[in-house]
Amino acid sequence: MLVEEIMKKDVMTLQAHNTINEALNLLNEHHIRHIPIVNEHDSVIGIISDRDIRDAAPSTLEETQNQETLNHEVKTIMTSPVITVHPLDFIEEMASIFYEHEIACVPVTKENRIVGIVTEKDLLYTLIQLTGIHEQSSQIEVKVPNKAGMLPEVTQIIGNRKINISSVFIYPYKGDQKQKIIVLRIQTMNPMPLIDELKNKGYEVLWPNIPGLSQ
Missing domain, CATH: 3.30.2130.10 (VC0802-like)
Known part of the structure; x- marks a missing residue:
């Protein structure tokens, strides 16, 4: 089975100049956990997770603490460079990447442009389907x-x-x-x-x- 068969094609992305607050709103609005960061050519230059944002955002118990952090650009907290896969890669190879690099999400790129995304939940669901259980x-x-x-x-x-x-x-x-x-x-x-x-x-x-x- 190929990556293109299980990837989500409707990918929410941001650019490096967007703020952490914008990323937080995007996560909450679309109930997602990862946001690829792209440049003007839709090439992946970074990725952020809900954990990255939680670590950067001020505590809800101290509303005045570091509120300015939310206005920082996402490039200050994104992970870069990013491991990506191709739509024609096999999901077995992708599973090995998830395991070896201990990651929970990989953007899918073709001709250096993002075309999809696969999360560990997507991969696990697919493997369950393949077992016939x-x-x-x-x-x-x-x-x-x-x-x-x-x-x-x-x-x-x-x-x-x-x-x-x-x-x-x-x-x-x-x-x-x-x-x-x-x-x-x-x-x-x-x-x-x-x-x-x-x-x-x-x-x-x-x-x-x-x-x-x-x-």
């Missing part, structure tokens, strides 16, 4: 040797039962590169006949591990 389904985890052809073998058994597969994930078994876990979300609320068949064919089903089924 939002659908009525069951999850099965099967441990297999890490060799070619194992996934088709397992999915063949599922296909023979005319069961649709919502999603598939594969990861190493406890760090052992010789074993893999195939995680399948299938569109049936009664996976027990399938689990029984998988076990009868010699597969180790880790989840659900239901007592009484064939070993």
Whole structure:
């Protein structure tokens, strides 16, 4: 899946000369948490968050304290330079950027101009959709040797039962590169006949591990 498929295209932006008070009003009006700062060519030169503004704004308990701060330009509190992604980047690559840089938002740019924005909430929602967990389904985890052809073998058994597969994930078994876990979300609320068949064919089903089924 590409970034352009999940990004928000209606992006609220400000320029460096806008005030912190203007940024605060924009956050409150549109219920957003991040504002990219752009130049006259719509190139991203900085970004500010609601936390940046909270840290800069005067305390509500002391109304006369540093009120002038709200009139300062946003360039005094913005983060720069800014990490950006391209609309044709894969969301897996973007997820790695979120994790490695511990950020909560990335502007999306094309030809050095802002065209969208993605937040950690957008990314998390997308990943939830990709797992198929939002659908009525069951999850099965099967441990297999890490060799070619194992996934088709397992999915063949599922296909023979005319069961649709919502999603598939594969990861190493406890760090052992010789074993893999195939995680399948299938569109049936009664996976027990399938689990029984998988076990009868010699597969180790880790989840659900239901007592009484064939070993």
